[in-house]
Amino acid sequence: MEKYLIELGNELAAAFKEAGYDENLGKVTVSNRPDLCEYQCNGAMAGAKLYKKAPIMIANDVAARLADSKAFSKVEVVPPGFINLNVSDTFLAGYVQRMSKSEKYGLTLPEVKKSYIIDYGGPNVAKPLHVGHLRSAVIGESVKRIIKYMGHDVIGDIHLGDWGLQMGLVIAELKVRQPELIYFDDSYEGEYPSEAPFTVADLEEIYPFASAKSKQDPEFKDEAMAATFKLQSGVRGYRALWQQICNVSVSDLKKNYDNLNVNFELWNGESTVHDVIPGMVEYMKEGGYAYISDGALVVDVKEETDVKEVPPCMILKSDGASLYNTTDLATIQERMKEYNPDMIVYLTDKRQELYFEQVFRCARKTKLVNDNTKLVHIGFGTVNGKDGKPFKTRDGGVMRLEYLIRDINDQMYEKISTGRDMSEEEAKEVSKKVALAAIKYGDLSNQAAKDYIFDVDRFTSFEGDTGPYILYTVVRIKSILNKFIENGGKLEDCIITDAIANSYHKNLLMNLISYNVTMENAFEELAPHKICAFLYDLANAFNSFYHETKILAEEDEEMKKNYIAVLKLTLGIAEDCMECLGFDAPDKM
Numbered sequence: 191m192e193k194y195l196i197e198l199g200n201e202l203a204a205a206f207k208e209a210g211y212d213e214n215l216g217k218v219t220v221s222n223r224p225d226l227c228e229y230q231c232n233g234a235m236a237g238a239k240l241y242k243k244a245p246i247m248i249a250n251d252v253a254a255r256l257a258d259s260k261a262f263s264k265v266e267v268v269p270p271g272f273i274n275l276n277v278s279d280t281f282l283a284g285y286v287q288r289m290s291k292s293e294k295y296g297l298t299l300p301e302v303k304k305s306y307i308i309d310y311g312g313p314n315v316a317k318p319l320h321v322g323h324l325r326s327a328v329i330g331e332s333v334k335r336i337i338k339y340m341g342h343d344v345i346g347d348i349h350l351g352d353w354g355l356q357m358g359l360v361i362a363e364l365k366v367r368q369p370e371l372i373y374f375d376d377s378y379e380g381e382y383p384s385e386a387p388f389t390v391a392d393l394e395e396i397y398p399f400a401s402a403k404s405k406q407d408p409e410f411k412d413e414a415m416a417a418t419f420k421l422q423s424g425v426r427g428y429r430a431l432w433q434q435i436c437n438v439s440v441s442d443l444k445k446n447y448d449n450l451n452v453n454f455e456l457w458n459g460e461s462t463v464h465d466v467i468p469g470m471v472e473y474m475k476e477g478g479y480a481y482i483s484d485g486a487l488v489v490d491v492k493e494e495t496d497v498k499e500v501p502p503c504m505i506l507k508s509d510g511a512s513l514y515n516t517t518d519l520a521t522i523q524e525r526m527k528e529y530n531p532d533m534i535v536y537l538t539d540k541r542q543e544l545y546f547e548q549v550f551r552c553a554r555k556t557k558l559v560n561d562n563t564k565l566v567h568i569g570f571g572t573v574n575g576k577d578g579k580p581f582k583t584r585d586g587g588v589m590r591l592e593y594l595i596r597d598i599n600d601q602m603y604e605k606i607s608t609g610r611d612m613s614e615e616e617a618k619e620v621s622k623k624v625a626l627a628a629i630k631y632g633d634l635s636n637q638a639a640k641d642y643i644f645d646v647d648r649f650t651s652f653e654g655d656t657g658p659y660i661l662y663t664v665v666r667i668k669s670i671l672n673k674f675i676e677n678g679g680k681l682e683d684c685i686i687t688d689a690i691a692n693s694y695h696k697n698l699l700m701n702l703i704s705y706n707v708t709m710e711n712a713f714e715e716l717a718p719h720k721i722c723a724f725l726y727d728l729a730n731a732f733n734s735f736y737h738e739t740k741i742l743a744e745e746d747e748e749m750k751k752n753y754i755a756v757l758k759l760t761l762g763i764a765e766d767c768m769e770c771l772g773f774d775a776p777d778k779m
Contacts, residue, residue, distance in 0.1 A: 191296030194285055194703040195219070195229075198261060198277065201233050211248060218275065221369045227266065227274035228700075234271035234350040245271025252667060254298040278393035279690040286699050289706075290759045294766070297706050299341040307525055308334045310537035311447075311454060314351035316360050316393045317437040319446050319591040321581045321644070322539075325570045328633045330537040331452045332718040333568070335770045340713045345529065348443075352436055354448065356397060358418030361431055362399035362410065364388070373427035375552040382427070386434040390442040393435065422464060435694030446592050451626060451772050463520035467512055470503060470520050470558075480505055491551035495684070500544070503552040518549050522565075523558045533564040535716065540569025540639055559711070566718060571641035573633070581644050583744055598625040602658075603651055606779065620776045624658050625650070627773040631657030634771055635722035656727050657773065664768070664775040666736065668763045673742055674754050684755040694735040698756065701731040705763050709770075718771060725767050732760055 192200075195218055201215030215233030222230070234249035249271040256265045264276035281550070289296045296685065310330025313323055330346065337344045364387075365374055371387055372378050404411040421428040429712065440457060447453070474480035480489050484634065485508030492500045505516055525534060536546060546567040553559050575581045583589045602621035606612070612620065632649035636642040652658045690696045703725075708724040711717070741757070744750040768774055 191288060191292055191298070191706070193298075193706055194720050197285065198229060201256070201261045201289075202233070202252070202261055202273075205252045206233060208255045209248075211249040211252070216252075221274070226266065226268075228530075229275040231273040231275065232271075234273065238271065238403070247709050248305070249273050254415055258366060279696065280688045282696065282703070283686060283688045283690060284349045286702055286756070286759065289702065290755065291615065294339075295705055295759070295763055297709055298339070299600060304532040305341045305529060306334075306337050306527060307344060307531045307534045308344060308346045308537070309338075309349050309521075310334075310346065310349065311348035311452075311535065312538065313348070313443060314356055315436050315459070316356060316397045317439075318394050319443065321573050321589040321591055321594055323591055324450075324573055324594075325631075325633060325638075326537045327447065327452045329568065329570055329638055329718060329774045332630075332634055332721075332770060333452075333535060333537070333716050335772060336709075336713050336718065336721070338714070339766070339770050340709065341496055345455045345531075346453070347456040347458055348454040350436075350440070350457065350461075352432075352459035353422065353461040353464060353517070355414060355418050356401070357432055357435065358414040358416075358423055358745075359404060359430060360393065360396055360435060361417040362414040363396050363403070364431070365413075366410075367396075371431070373431040375427065376425075378427065382430040386438050388434075388438065390438050393439060412417065414679075446595075449595050449626075450593070450629070456570070458516045458521075460514075460521075463517060463524055466524060467516055467520045470523055471516075472557055474505060478689045484508065489552045489555060491548050491555060493551070495531040500547065500551070503548040513577065515545075515549055515552070519553055519556075519558060522549075522553050523626050526559055526563065530560075531563060533566060534559075535566045535568060536572065537568050540571060543567065543569050566716070568638055569595065570638045571636075574641055576643060576645060578643070595625070598628055598646060598650060601646065602627070602628065605650070605652075608628055613702075614779075620779060622775065623776045624661055624779065627657030627768075627775075629657070630773050632772055634718040635726075637719050638717070645656065655722075659670060659723055660729055661775045662765070662770070662779055663732055664761065664764050665762070665777070665779045667732065667757050670736075670741055670760065671754065671755060675748050677742070679751075681752065681754065681758055684751040684758065686750065686759070687752045689749060689752055691739060691753075694731075694738045695753075695756075698731045698760065700761065701728045702756075703760060712770075721767050721770055725764060726769075728760065728764060732757075 199216055202218055203213035206216045207213040215237050216231060217233060218229050218231050219226045220229060225320040234657070237243070237248045238245040249267040252269050253273060256262060260540050261278060261281045262275050263278040264274070266274040269273055293299070308330055311323070312326060315320055331358065334344050334346045364371065368387060372382065400414065403767070404414055407431055417428065421432050421713065429723050465643040471480070474489065479486050483502065486504050487506040488502035491503050503515055504513055506512060522534065525531060538546070550565040551604050555567060559565065563779065573581045581589055599622055602625040603618060606621040606624065607614070607617040610617070628649045633642070634646065635655060649656055650658060652662050690699070705726065708720055712720040739753070740751070741753045744753060765774070
């Protein structure tokens with residue numbers, strides 16, 4: 191379907207052309223004075239210079255051609271040449287009716303699918319997820335869903351931190367604690383045990399202990415670095431032990447991401463590209479891209495247009511060790527080889543902006559990506575407490591993500607189970623969905639690049655711009671539709687008609703028509719907060735309509751069916767929006 195404003199613009203364009211003016215002057219925009227009109231056209235102002243004619247004369251000429259327009263109920267010329275417009279009920283309702291009958295409510299789907307890879311998550315193996323991992327997971331999942339909803343192919347890759355010194359630290363500490371483990375016996379040639387000699391709880395205690403120990407014990411740090419070298423060199427026992435660490439840790443990560451309704455198509459990590467790094471390094475050397483500087487291998491990535499210094503991208507340290515840059519560049523190379531995506535999107539803290547600028551420039555300069563592949567970094571702000579500082583536990587530690595989810599689940603359960611006719615099991619299931627909406631909407635409703643305050647009390651409120659308010663609205667619509675069916679009504683018999691009962695009815699329709707533009711903007715800008723803003727406005731419009739209109743009590747059966755058809759459309763659009771944000775609504779609350 192053509193976008194609503196474009197259809198209105200076509201009416202104006204035809205009128206300009208009929209009046210003898212350039213049809214490109216007929217652009218229609220939403221009014222910046224909604225107290226005067228719904229839409230406006232300022233083309234006569236631009237036409238004044240072109241035709242050496244007073245804008246008021248041009249505007250009057252155009253308005254005269256719109257006198258019989260079915261699109262507008264009011265066409266008014268205001269000095270010095272503005273054309274103020276109100277849309278007709280027939281045109282508005284007709285457009286909404288076509289939306290209700292169209293695939294994805296009239297959204298323009300691509301003629302040619304593009305392929306995307308979203309790199310988000312990025313947790314380290316052997317470490318628990320904390321609140322700092324929230325934004326990457328929630329925003330990345332939503333961006334992935336939006337791209338898929340718009341008709342493109344998309345792959346989400348968690349890109350685990352599973353290969354660096356943190357692995358050596360854990361292995362070295364395990365050797366101290368359990369030196370008898372068969373993994374440390376270089377002469378052992380049999381099969382290694384299928385059961386890991388530790389739990390996820392053990393790993394979560396071992397890593398911070400070993401990390402702190404390495405800072406105070408140089409000998410232990412040397413042991414950890416030696417363990418890292420053995421692992422990366424392919425020593426059999428160390429590789430087997432590393433695999434056990436990954437298995438135990440990833441199993442726990444999947445459980446935690448499942449609680450956030452976040453799913454990855456690929457569970458690759460830094461280790462995935464370890465074996466291709468030497469070849470990539472040789473390619474950069476032979477191609478004349480990389481050179482030695484202060485013992486390190488680097489690639490210059492500065493450009494003449496730079497207004498600030500952009501340091502070279504380091505490929506290997508002076509001791510020959512690889513870095514995150516090396517791993518990310520090798521990952522780009524492999525993604526191009528295996529998937530040849532049109533775009534690769536990275537979700538990380540915005541403080542890594544310079545780092546990704548270096549990596550992207552290096553990938554382009556060394557031709558690891560082709561000219562048609564876009565590399566995009568979405569940098570997000572921090573999650574802060576009410577004090578404006580990074581979110582902490584009461585005792586000042588970093589809040590674990592599973593504890594945050596648990597606490598909000600418990601808080602929602604208290605609200606849901608109080609004064610409602612629900613079994614304990616049902617209340618828990620409902621509270622889990624509402625809590626997830628509270629967390630995700632609370633995050634996604636903010637522009638990604640901005641820091642935000644994680645205010646549990648506000649996010650879990652059933653009033654205001656919150657996830658629970660959105661769900662409560664959706665559940666209200668479901669309830670009305672269910673009662674209509676229980677009373678013998680059939681949804682398939684209900685269609686949207688030209689009749690608009692009141693201003694609240696019209697306002698709801700006016701909100702629905704902005705759906706297509708919202709989704710396209712959210713996709714083009716990779717901006718889930720735009721969908722949140724649309725959902726909130728739609729919820730407000732529906733609730734005003736609900737409070738001011740007798741829906742099921744409407745005596746005119748045709749009008750009642752008209753209302754029900756509008757509610758059905760509102761529900762469908764709201765549910766698709768929530769799917770793109772990564773949560774859904776229960777059947778009752």
